[in-house]
Amino acid sequence: MDQDVAPKISFVSLGCPKALVDSERIITRLRAEGYELARKHDGADIVIVNTCGFLDSAKQESLSAIGEAMAENGKVIVTGCMGAEPEQIEREYPNVLSITGPQQYESVLDAVHRALPPVHNPHLDLLPPQGIKLTPRHYAYLKISEGCNNRCTFCIIPKLRGDLVSRQANDVLREAENLVNAGVKELLVVSQDTSAYGVDLKYATSPWKDREVQARFLDLARELGELGAWVRLQYVYPYPHVDDVIPLMGGNILPYLDIPFQHASPDVLKRMKRPAAQDKTLARIKRWREQCPDLTLRSTFIVGFPGETEADFQYLLDWLDEAQLDRVGCFKYEPVAGATSNVLDGTVPDEIKTARWNALMARQQKISAQRLKRKVGTRQQVIIDEVGPSVSKGRSKADAPQIDGAVYVASRRPLKVGEIVTAKIERADEYDLHGSVTGF
Numbered sequence: 015m016d017q018d019v020a021p022k023i024s025f026v027s028l029g030c031p032k033a034l035v036d037s038e039r040i041i042t043r044l045r046a047e048g049y050e051l052a053r054k055h056d057g058a059d060i061v062i063v064n065t066c067g068f069l070d071s072a073k074q075e076s077l078s079a080i081g082e083a084m085a086e087n088g089k090v091i092v093t094g095c096m097g098a099e100p101e102q103i104e105r106e107y108p109n110v111l112s113i114t115g116p117q118q119y120e121s122v123l124d125a126v127h128r129a130l131p132p133v134h135n136p137h138l139d140l141l142p143p144q145g146i147k148l149t150p151r152h153y154a155y156l157k158i159s160e161g162c163n164n165r166c167t168f169c170i171i172p173k174l175r176g177d178l179v180s181r182q183a184n185d186v187l188r189e190a191e192n193l194v195n196a197g198v199k200e201l202l203v204v205s206q207d208t209s210a211y212g213v214d215l216k217y218a219t220s221p222w223k224d225r226e227v228q229a230r231f232l233d234l235a236r237e238l239g240e241l242g243a244w245v246r247l248q249y250v251y252p253y254p255h256v257d258d259v260i261p262l263m264g265g266n267i268l269p270y271l272d273i274p275f276q277h278a279s280p281d282v283l284k285r286m287k288r289p290a291a292q293d294k295t296l297a298r299i300k301r302w303r304e305q306c307p308d309l310t311l312r313s314t315f316i317v318g319f320p321g322e323t324e325a326d327f328q329y330l331l332d333w334l335d336e337a338q339l340d341r342v343g344c345f346k347y348e349p350v351a352g353a354t355s356n357v358l359d360g361t362v363p364d365e366i367k368t369a370r371w372n373a374l375m376a377r378q379q380k381i382s383a384q385r386l387k388r389k390v391g392t393r394q395q396v397i398i399d400e401v402g403p404s405v406s407k408g409r410s411k412a413d414a415p416q417i418d419g420a421v422y423v424a425s426r427r428p429l430k431v432g433e434i435v436t437a438k439i440e441r442a443d444e445y446d447l448h449g450s451v452t453g454f
């Protein structure tokens with residue numbers, strides 16, 4: 015290889031925002047060592063595939079991404095969730111260079127160094143402090159812990175990623191501050207179980223600025239809110255201490271909670287072994303909304319879990335009517351190899367799963383549309399994601415990137431990506447809002 019030319023790596027990142035953060039960390043390190051990213055497999059010196067192994071369909075997607083990389087390039091390093099169980103990959107693609115599991119950054123880097131030694135170039139080795147981001151520059155995912163202490167029966171993440179390991183508060187805050195200094199306007203706090211943050215550290219304190227900060231959900235949220243960017247809390251379980259975060263919302267801590275409830279029927283929740291499953295959830299939602307009327311609640315649900323009866327499903331529909339959630343995603347239960355729910359009795363036939371999925375989506379769509387309509391006539395702050403000639407696409411505080419709806423705003427002056435403007439909402443359709451900019 016010509017020593018003046020930086021070695022090129024093509025990177026495929028599959029899976030959830032958490033996997034994306036892993037990819038960003040690997041890329042940040044590789045860039046620091048002088049590697050360059052290639053746009054295509056063909057022409058790259060090597061390909062890294064960060065896989066997802068959460069559902070069988072995700073495994074299939076990961077396998078075909080590996081196949082594509084093998085066909086187009088032939089030098090392939092596999093990492094990520096699926097790498098925790100390498101047998102299937104080895105069987106189908108015996109010639110991949112290396113397979114490592116999630117968070118094994120050092121092993122991925124070792125594999126890259128072996129196959130493609132770094133070229134020292136003092137100009138290329140420089141790296142902006144925030145690292146190289148795959149997500150747009152104006153928002154960033156902030157991963158506060160790895161793994162999970164829960165044992166939900168349908169999930170193999172604890173098996174793949176192990177028990178909860180939280181980062182020290184000052185480590186998280188330093189990264190967040192770097193991101194904000196580099197122009198990030200919105201921090202998305204992610205982990206498998208965000209509200210359990212710090213339990214494993216026994217809420218240890220660490221020095222930050224002129225004070226000590228505890229590794230505790232509430233303390234971390236408060237400190238993140240001081241940095242000046244929007245802070246969006248995702249994957250929050252409704253443990254009792256979540257109540258204390260609600261009064262912080264309104265400023266930079268967005269009035270938004272993403273709580274994966276998964277079901278409402280106590281019996282199904284018991285079989286799912288969900289954390290913080292309790293019948294007082296509806297009362298708490300009501301209280302949260304009294305305290306913070308603008309609170310947006312997003313959740314996901316699973317229908318057709320083994321043993322889910324018609325009565326359980328009706329209970330869920332009635333619960334949704336009461337809860338009046340703003341945004342809902344729904345999955346049909348899918349057995350995942352290695353999950354303990356696979357041995358539960360009461361498999362729900364596919365046609366019933368589909369019927370329940372349709373019924374839930376139809377019911378929720380009405381609720382979501384009504385809630386969205388209430389915003390017509392209000393003024394909302396909107397962060398701009400994509401700029402158009404006269405209408406730009408953005409999100410209000412109620413919309414997380416990639417999963418929620420958008421706000422389309424007309425503006426007389428050209429807008430910039432990452433700019434936060436005030437818009438008057440003029441109309442709502444099923445998922446999105448439309449309006450015009452009234453303030454900058």
Ligand code: SF4
Pocket residue numbers: 162163164165166169170171172206207289
């Ligand atoms: S909380 Fe449950 S679903 Fe979420 S990662 Fe942990 S075990 Fe899996």
